[in-house]
Amino acid sequence: MRTAESRTPPGPCPADLRRPGRPGERNNGEGRGRSAPRTVYRTESPVTSTERGIAAAEAHSAHNYHPLPVVVATAEGAWMTDVEGRRYLDMLAGYSALNFGHGNRRLLDAARAQLERVTLTSRAFHHDRFADFCTQLAELCGMELVLPMNTGAEAVETAVKTARKWGYQVKGVPDGRAKIVVADHNFHGRTTTIVSFSTDPEARADFGPYTPGFEIVPYGDLAAMESALDDTTVAVLLEPIQGEAGVLVPPPGYLAGVRELTRSRNVLFIADEIQSGLGRTGRTFACEHEGVVPDMYVLGKALGGGVVPVSAVVSSREVLGVFAPGEHGSTFGGNPLACAVALEVLAMLRTGEFQQQAMELGEHLHSELGLLVGGGAVDAVRGRGLWAGVDINPSRGTGREISEQLMERGVLVKDTHGATIRLAPPLVISKEDLDWGLDQLRGVLGAEG
Template sequence: MLRTPGAVRDAERWTAHNYHPLPVVVASAEGSWVTDVDGRRYLDCLAGYSALNFGHRHPTLIQAAHEQLDKLTLTSRAFVHDQFADFCRELAALCGKDLVLPMNTGAEAVETGIKVARKWGYQVKGVAPGQANIVVAEGNFHGRTTTIVSFSTDEDARADFGPYTPGFTVVPYGDLAALEAAIDENTVAVLLEPIQGEQGVVLPPEGYLPGVRRVCTERNVLFVADEIQSGLGRTGRTFACDHEGVVPDMYLLGKALGGGIVPVSAVAANADVLGVLKPGQHGSTFGGNPLACAVATEVVRLLATGEFQRRSAELGERLDAGLRALVGKGLVAVRVRGLWAGLDIDPALMSGRQACERLMERGVLAKDTHGSTIRLAPPLVITEAEIDHAVAQLAAVLAG
């Protein structure tokens, strides 16, 4: 008797329905593959929304976790532990920044970035108390806290969660003129995803990110790059901003930083920015805990070799070619950067959800977003053969 239907029913019975997962119940995983409770294997082409960039149970990361579990898991930031300095130093070096502030979740990193930008605005820029504003982009996805959803343009994320936090100005993504016009004397930061993931892997127009960097420098405004999904090798470079040689004032990092094992996020910036925080003004009990630091340090060391960035770039070209061959054969548009792809399916053919259900039936896991769009973000350890397999299954689904 199959265990999946009962497990799905139990999950639906005992949890709030804030997700609509595919009816697959994963029991084990390794590399690019997961196995469900009935023993069926699936190629994971979502990788935990980029949290599993190094695949499931990467041996180096698992070893680091096991070794740390036998020694020390938590101290709180009331004390210093022996894994903390190595993590912060090596991540700062990877980012080319002076300082790192470790947190846990991506949303916490974004909230931290907002707080730091406001405090910088008051203490360094000289903005009048209570008047700081931050420019953000339409179609953004930065998390789900009450402050973050206050400037979301996705009604599913935003509706009925008010009253909303003030202090944000929303402009069209990719419109540099609109962004520049929105900046005033009280603007402390521009907060952007260099590639909008939840929106469907929307790539910036050529020259947009360098333009944002120029405007922020000219107007004395911080450029805060949310690289939580796009960073750490996903796009074929360490950061998505690297593709246009752009260095933001602040990186917001998460997801892959925890190696698919523990939640780890961080803010990286220079001392003239992060230095505005003093003891007692911001913190997290679990932020920068020993287990998280032990795993995340190994993540940084894997990235420091450049291997995963190269794999993403090279394999991304293969993925791009395979997907573009399907445009006009069920796909109407494809956007690819490294091993990250947004695919717009002909809505007359099927919805994104239907496409993902049919891919699941063929042993490939992906995720839909915004109607007829699906996203692919396979682990960076995926092979050429596995990419070809995923594209072949998509082609079969589109062909009906």
């Protein structure tokens, strides 16, 4: 097996700067990946010191995040460069918002062209990108209607409102009694309604009173799901793979079983594919791994390519047709700039290239990670495609500690729930770069041999 120092780190750079991301070393070379060389217009960073940048942020922003101590200035492909010139391999990709890499030329060109035309009309007027966006996204999902929003949480809130309204108007549930079934360990956002059905104490504590109308069942337990469904149930809301929980993949047949239960009980199956969708798992949607088509997709993150926030609820005419003008909306939802970028995302997804890349490199990723299990450093590995949750043996440190050690070696990941780290590199990452990142993980874990 390769060791962490057994080969030259990837990415073209001067011969004397061959270790991207190491403390005190600087590299201004371009990152590798599929993006062709392009002209980049940069302004000088207002921050020149990591320490000063972090201190200013801590002094003037609410402390609702605990970022790693790095201040990013530029990025391209799968690589980031901090304010002091150190390079890092991005193995998080903005929680899958950056599936197509940093600075993707096609997406930036689409955004730049639209910036010269019109960026916002509000939904008070039509604009010339909206119909194409809705039509093409509906076609990608095999559905009929699209309700565009901006953030993932907005889209989930929209899905909840849609399901309740459908339940009252179409299914005939008595007013005020609509119930939505969700799974424990879920993550669908952090708005008041959404944290009302969270089982994460950090997300939920001190934010009551909580919104009623939800029942929580164990993730992956089909019998519990069946018991929870009754005549007032309007929807089941699930992540096909739970990302924030540690990239939890349900048992084989679970999603198909939920699909059959919901169909037989006249209940909507809502798939939150905000993190799992749009190529991440090796398919366009994670539901496809079990041949499942839900009644509703909730999409976001990669839909905007990491350039602009774009989210959407996609469903049938029967379901989304329940809305009348004035009952729901968003000033920025479906704006011209968002539609222009999302249309380019959809065009790239139609090639199948990114799904294939995620599938092929994902097999390699999981094969290599699997070799770490049982050696005392890693307890378990889960995931699909270019997405993995790695449970670190507590004897080797917490997920945060491992993440900080990887940062010192030039790799950026994110911890979750104590002892787990998540790996989700941009789908444009090269095999060479991926292998280099895995070498650094082996080095941190002392698993070089």
